[in-house]
Amino acid sequence: MNTRALRALLCLIADADSVGSIENYRAELLVALADLLPCDLLVWNEFPIGGTREPMGSTQPRDAISPALQTTFASHMLEHPLIRHYAAGDRQARRLSDAICLRAMHRLGLYYEFFRPLGVEHQLTLGLTGPPGCLVGISLDRARHDFVDEELLLADLLRPHLEAAELALTRAVARAALTTREREVLDLAAAGATNAAVAEALVVSPGTVKKHLDNIYSKLRVSSRAAAADRAGAPR
Numbered sequence: 001m002n003t004r005a006l007r008a009l010l011c012l013i014a015d016a017d018s019v020g021s022i023e024n025y026r027a028e029l030l031v032a033l034a035d036l037l038p039c040d041l042l043v044w045n046e047f048p049i050g051g052t053r054e055p056m057g058s059t060q061p062r063d064a065i066s067p068a069l070q071t072t073f074a075s076h077m078l079e080h081p082l083i084r085h086y087a088a089g090d091r092q093a094r095r096l097s098d099a100i101c102l103r104a105m106h107r108l109g110l111y112y113e114f115f116r117p118l119g120v121e122h123q124l125t126l127g128l129t130g131p132p133g134c135l136v137g138i139s140l141d142r143a144r145h146d147f148v149d150e151e152l153l154l155a156d157l158l159r160p161h162l163e164a165a166e167l168a169l170t171r172a173v174a175r176a177a178l179t180t181r182e183r184e185v186l187d188l189a190a191a192g193a194t195n196a197a198v199a200e201a202l203v204v205s206p207g208t209v210k211k212h213l214d215n216i217y218s219k220l221r222v223s224s225r226a227a228a229a230d231r232a233g234a235p236r
Contacts (some may be wrong), residue, residue, distance in 0.1 A: 001069060001154070002031065002035070005035040006036055009029075009032040009033065009036050010161070011038060011171075012025075012028055012032050013161050016166070017168055017169050018214060022173055022181055023172065025165075026063070027058055029162070030042040030060035031045070033138070033140065037104065037124075037140055037151055037155065037200075039140045039141055039142045040119065040125075040141055040142050040143050041059065041061070043057050043058070043064075043135070043138070043141070044057050044058045044059075045057040045117055045139065046131075046211060047077060047083065048134050049135060052135055057070075061161040064213075065118070066089070067115055069114060069117065069118070072114050073112050073114050076108070076109050076113060077110070077170070079139070080110055081096070085099070086125075086127040086135045086137060091126065091128065091137070091163075092126070092159065093124060093126040093152055093155035094124070094125055094126075095146065095152055096124070096125070097124065097146050106217055118141070119143040120143065121143070121144065122141070122144075122146040123138045123140065123142075124139070124140045124151065124152060125146040126127035126138055126159045127159075128159070128162060128163045129166075129167060132169060136166070138162070162210075164208050168233075169229055171232055171233030174220050174231045177219050178216060178220075178232065182215060182219075183232075183234075184202060185198055185212040185213060185216065186225075186228055186234045188226070189213065189229070190225060190226075190234035190235065191235065195213075213228075216232075
């Protein structure tokens with residue numbers, strides 16, 4: 001094992017909230033993972049399940065997947081046998097070869113139209129907690145040589161730490177997007193206070209509280225107090 005690369009990755013994970021932005025953290029994370037688990041392509045992905053929005057992601061090397069290929073993946077992603085596992089709630093690290101043999105994979109439209117143009121024959125993926133209706137995860141891809149058992153175990157051991165860092169950074173960024181007053185409203189609402197109780201505590205009208213909550217939902221892309229509290233890490 002490359003202990004230097006492992007130490008660098010763990011330091012990055014521990015200091016995730018100091019990187020400056022989610023995008024910068026994910027880009028640095030993929031570089032660090034590539035140093036620890038050498039591969040040809042790494043992708044951080046957010047897959048909307050059952051929606052019309054295309055997957056979001058970062059890649060290492062940067063911009064390795066064209067917009068056209070992203071659209072292609074969106075149309076074939078439910079063919080991916082590992083996505084089925086993650087959609088069922090299983091987020092552990094897995095190899096594609098453990099779910100499907102190469103011969104069967106080569107018959108998929110996903111392979112012919114997406115993996116083949118990228119030169120991908122072997123993949124290791126791990127899932128992370130994401131927004132409602134989305135699957136979030138990291139894939140490591142190789143043209144030759146499948147991932148060995150030791151690499152699979154290492155990825156699975158790292159997964160909870162990666163998930164915790166992603167959650168902490170997402171919450172920090174979400175909370176920073178709110179005004180001081182919006183954070184006050186959310187903290188009280190998350191603790192169980194009604195609009196009237198929040199209004200009384202902050203000496204404002206219930207209508208003003210509702211307006212603040214509407215702004216919070218819009219900024220955080222959620223539709224309920226519980227989801228907003230979870231996204232911003234408000235105490236409950």
